[in-house]
Amino acid sequence: MALNDTAPPAFQTLIYQGKVVTLALETVQLPTGQRVELEIVHHPGGAAVVALDAQLQLCLLRQYRHAGGGWLWELPAGKRDDGEPPLQTAQRELAEEAGITAAQWSELGWLHSSPGVFDEVIYVYLARDLTPTAMAHGSGEVIEVHWLPLVEVWNWCQNGQITDAKTLIGICRTVAHLQICQMN
Template sequence: MDLVEKKLQSALVYEGGFLQVHKDKVLLPDGSESSREYILHPGAVAILALTADRQLVLERQYRYPAGRVFVEIPAGKIDPDEAPALTARRELLEETGYRAGRWLHLGTAYPCIGYSNEQISYYLAEDLELGERELDEGEFLEVFTLPLQQVMQMALSGEICDSKSIVGLHWLAAHLDGRLPGAAV
């Protein structure tokens, strides 16, 4: 069965600093027409920064759309023409002050396929060295570390509840169990 929808028309509804909202007219597999509203996103990275004593680097940050403070793994938007692995290195340093001597790509996920093309590439960062943070203007977050097992429990209890962090923790657990090798970057 052919499930592909074909774009007939596309309209840019809104263009912001890094997001674009589109409304398209599409041809459905059965020949009827419908509309699709979606957000184009440049992509992002998420970093699971693990210390030698199995502490995970976390952030506490206010997220305006949800109206609350979240505990999450470091992450950031990919800049134009920037490779995801370079974004991961840049974001880890900017947000946390850590540099990593070893990097592995764990996988890529689509967090909101119903309304966006956003992709998040997940990286494990190890052999950490702490330096100075380089936060962007207007960026406010608290950085801290917790034992990995405690972080896993926080995800199970709902204290860590953003999908980016939950997916990253799932892949980190699989990597540490030897079920997900990762690729050196």
């Protein structure tokens, strides 16, 4: 499936232009031929990183998210800068948020964060062969860096302790990737 196989809107009204998102009211034609008005939040997209060391310890952030209701467990992740390739976003965010660089990168796919309203696409990467580097948290970020066994994090995914969608998908895809690699 293509990342964008929809027709452009017949009409668009800009409602809000922020630092990160744009809200637009768009008149579109659905595949059925019906024309509807949709509220669409445009977002530049982002990347999330599953950083896994040789002992299968995973880098997980405990991050304060006001919109999420407080402290959440998340993978290192962030917004793409203008024109920035997704892998470069992943590398930058891993260094800034977790103080890590990686020599090996595998793309685990991409996801839509909330396709009923957002056009955001998040690319997910597995980072291995890790090396410490300087951290540079962004303004307004409150982050604790933790290294936890992948098995424990997998259990947190199953019992609801992790609720962030990109993190759940990244960890699930990592577990599947590692299982497939063992079978080959």
